[in-house]
Amino acid sequence: MASSATASRAVLIGLDCGTPELLFERYADDMPTLSDLRRRGVWGPLKSTEPPLSIPAWLSMLSGLTPGELGVYGFRNRTDHGYGGLAFATSRSVRVPRVWDLAGQAGRESVLVGVPGTYPPSAVRGCMVSCFMTPSTDAQFTFPAALGEEVQRVTGGYTIDVTGFRSDDKARVAQQVFDMTEQRFALARHLATTREWDFLAVVDMGPDRLHHGFWRHCDPSHPRHRPGDPYEHLVRDYYRALDRHLAGFLEVLPDAAAVVVASDHGARPMMGGFCLNEWLVREGLLRLAAPPAGPTPIARARVDWSGTTAWGDGGFYGRVFLNVEGREPQGTVPARDYARVREQLAGKLEALADHQGRPMGNRVLYPEALYPEVQGLAPDLIVYFGGLAWRAVGSLGLGQGLYTFENDTGPDDANHSEHGVLVAAGDGLGGGRREDLSIYDVAPTLQSLLGLGRSAGQRGRELA
Amino acid sequence: MSRGGTPADGGRPDEPAEPVPPVADEEAYSVEEEDEVAARLEALGYLD
Numbered sequence: 001m002a003s004s005a006t007a008s009r010a011v012l013i014g015l016d017c018g019t020p021e022l023l024f025e026r027y028a029d030d031m032p033t034l035s036d037l038r039r040r041g042v043w044g045p046l047k048s049t050e051p052p053l054s055i056p057a058w059l060s061m062l063s064g065l066t067p068g069e070l071g072v073y074g075f076r077n078r079t080d081h082g083y084g085g086l087a088f089a090t091s092r093s094v095r096v097p098r099v100w101d102l103a104g105q106a107g108r109e110s111v112l113v114g115v116p117g118t119y120p121p122s123a124v125r126g127c128m129v130s131c132f133m134t135p136s137t138d139a140q141f142t143f144p145a146a147l148g149e150e151v152q153r154v155t156g157g158y159t160i161d162v163t164g165f166r167s168d169d170k171a172r173v174a175q176q177v178f179d180m181t182e183q184r185f186a187l188a189r190h191l192a193t194t195r196e197w198d199f200l201a202v203v204d205m206g207p208d209r210l211h212h213g214f215w216r217h218c219d220p221s222h223p224r225h226r227p228g229d230p231y232e233h234l235v236r237d238y239y240r241a242l243d244r245h246l247a248g249f250l251e252v253l254p255d256a257a258a259v260v261v262a263s264d265h266g267a268r269p270m271m272g273g274f275c276l277n278e279w280l281v282r283e284g285l286l287r288l289a290a291p292p293a294g295p296t297p298i299a300r301a302r303v304d305w306s307g308t309t310a311w312g313d314g315g316f317y318g319r320v321f322l323n324v325e326g327r328e329p330q331g332t333v334p335a336r337d338y339a340r341v342r343e344q345l346a347g348k349l350e351a352l353a354d355h356q357g358r359p360m361g362n363r364v365l366y367p368e369a370l371y372p373e374v375q376g377l378a379p380d381l382i383v384y385f386g387g388l389a390w391r392a393v394g395s396l397g398l399g400q401g402l403y404t405f406e407n408d409t410g411p412d413d414a415n416h417s418e419h420g421v422l423v424a425a426g427d428g429l430g431g432g433r434r435e436d437l438s439i440y441d442v443a444p445t446l447q448s449l450l451g452l453g454r455s456a457g458q459r460g461r462e463l464a
Numbered sequence: 465m466s467r468g469g470t471p472a473d474g475g476r477p478d479e480p481a482e483p484v485p486p487v488a489d490e491e492a493y494s495v496e497e498e499d500e501v502a503a504r505l506e507a508l509g510y511l512d
Contacts, residue, residue: 053510075510088501090492120492135497165507212508297512314512394512412509 009257010426010449012099012442013246014115014203016054017211018263018421020045027236031243033250034423037259041425042463044434045266046442050370051317051382052265052416054208055089055133057439058116061264062098062201064443064458068371068378070096074315075133078377081327085299086313090133091118099443100124100199102452108198111191114184115203116264126197129187132161132205154190155183162209173213174234178241181206185245193252199450200257202249210238211267215414222269222413258426258449258464262442266417273393273404273412274352274360274385276312276320277301281396283348285309292397301396305330310345310380314394316416318383320345342366342380349383355403360386388415428464437463 015023024043028035037043049057049067055075056067067073072093076086094117100110104125112118112128119130121143128143129151137158142148151158159180167173181204188202216222217231250259277298280286287307298311305323309332313319322345324338325331333341346364354360362385367378385392391412398404405412422437424445440460447454448462493501505511 075505088493088498092492133501135493135500139497161504162508163504165504209508315510391509392512 008427008449008451009198009200009254010446011253011257011259012199012201012203012446013249013259013261014058014201015207015242015261015263015421016058016116016203016205017208017265017267017416018261019207019211019266019268019417020419020421021266022235022239023421027239030236030240031246033243033247034261037261037423037425038433041259041423041429042431042434042437043421043423044437045419046262046422046437046439048265048416048418048420048439050365050418051384052388052418052420053316054116054264057264057420058203059089059094059098061262061439061442062100062115062117062446063094063096064440064455064460065096066371066373066440066459068367068374069457070094071376071378073367073376073378073382074313074317074319076313078321081377082329083303083305088133089117091120091122091130093117097455099446099450099452100126100201102447102455103199103450106450106452108450108452109196110199110201111195111197112200113188113191113202114205115201126199127191127195129158131203134160136160151187155187158187159183161205165209165213170213170231174210174231177206177210177213178238180204180209181238181242182245185249189249189252192249199446204242206238206242207263208267210235211414213413215267215269217413219269223271256427258424258429260442260446260449261421261423262439263420263422264439265420267414268388268417270391270412270415271386271389272355273314273391274318275393275395275398275400275402275404276314276318276383276385277394277396278398279352279402280310280312282402285345286311288396294397294399295395296397298394298396306332309333309341312383312392312394313379314392316391317388318381318385318392318394319379320349320381320383322380346381349381352385354386354390360390363387388417391415424463426464 049060056072072089079087103110110126116131119134121128121130130141134141162176184204216224218235287304289302289304308323310322322333323331324333349364350362352360365382367374444460445463448464
């Protein structure tokens with residue numbers, strides 16, 4: 001139910017990893033509800049943040065600020081200049097208002113379900129079910145806390161995220177993804193019809209989990225695609241189901257509510273993994289006190305820091321840190337040489353070849369060139385191996401050389417791509433396809449729909 | 465740039481504020497909870 005019969009209302013339906021090539025092209029005919037929203041509104045590929053990764057991207061989408069301004073560069077971030085590793089970004093890392101904070105300041109009610117960057121749940125004018133970074137439902141995962149029991153009852157046991165993802169039991173994993181998406185939309189329907197709200201946001205992680213686990217089955221361009229395998233149509237069937245859930249959710253919304261469907265980034269086939277720290281060792285830039293006995297994360301490797309110039313952290317993109325005198329405890333790079341050493345390293349990374357001797361096409365980015373401000377502790381270099389066709393492997397001792405194609409460091413079906421999706425329909429939202437949409441446009445657009453002003457420093461444009 | 469606090473901490477969007485500190489927040493998770501989240505994200509390929 002809405003909080004006012006006359007006030008404007010806005011709904012954000014987030015599809016983590018929603019990919020334009022799938023939603024707007026390959027499966028467009030399988031998604032009549034989304035296609036109808038497109039016909040009625042403005043839509044197109046949505047340029048993500050740098051890096052295109054869920055936590056910084058959703059934080060940026062709903063604050064209108066860059067990862068640099070937020071000081072959040074990934075799921076985990078450096079906490080100091082020591083070598084002790086990285087700590088998770090949580091809701092408490094966010095020191096700027098997001099759309100629901102601004103709505104609350106204006107006396108407007110919000111309902112939030114699964115929006116990344118909301119664990120631990122915080123006080124909101126309305127209610128909140130926290131995100132996939134909730135450790136379990138044993139922790140407080142709602143605001144108010146009492147909502148947790150209702151969520152458990154309505155859902156029959158709330159699924160925070162897919163578990164056991166690396167299992168060989170693909171059928172079980174697939175079923176979990178389908179069930180989680182169904183449950184998210186069922187909960188959103190329930191809260192939409194039982195709570196007062198002006199702004200409602202629900203984010204489903206299902207597309208991301210499906211893409212990481214099953215992309216090769218549906219994409220003929222993936223190097224490990226096998227036509228006719230049992231999961232060849234799984235992604236199509238998932239999007240058909242998602243579209244039905246979307247239709248059921250839209251049915252319960254007030255006619256006047258504006259609807260924004262958005263994703264934080266897209267997906268693309270992953271060619272393999274590049275062993276970043278293994279390469280730094282071979283280049284003489286990372287010195288080990290002892291070789292690893294087997295696959296070893298960099299945080300647990302025995303590193304001789306006094307002989308190390310740089311080290312890296314892996315994941316869907318690479319982060320490189322220089323070991324700088326006066327900054328790191330055993331820094332070796334004189335501060336006066338920082339720019340030169342970093343530039344040389346960037347050049348080497350850009351010049352890397354793939355396993356067949358062809359240029360990888362790596363992109364190496366400097367944080368201060370990407371962001372208007374660099375808060376917190378940013379990596380010295382951000383690396384997209386093969387323009388994100390390759391993942392960055394931070395672990396050492398894999399015994400596979402510089403390139404890995406096996407699945408022992410995580411799923412290798414899909415990596416992230418730099419464009420997600422946006423479809424927005426409602427009063428003042430129209431114009432059809434656009435090619436210039438940015439993730440920074442989402443917050444100002446939602447705020448405009450809700451009759452709220454812009455917050456300080458916010459980027460992007462109002463599309464309404 | 466001007467940066468405000470959140471409603472929860474009493475800030476206003478137009479208030480100047482301290483630069484955002486590093487994102488460490490050890491209080492958000494117990495050790496066991498952090499391990500649980502890390503294992504889940506590692507299996508998905510987000511951490512390495």
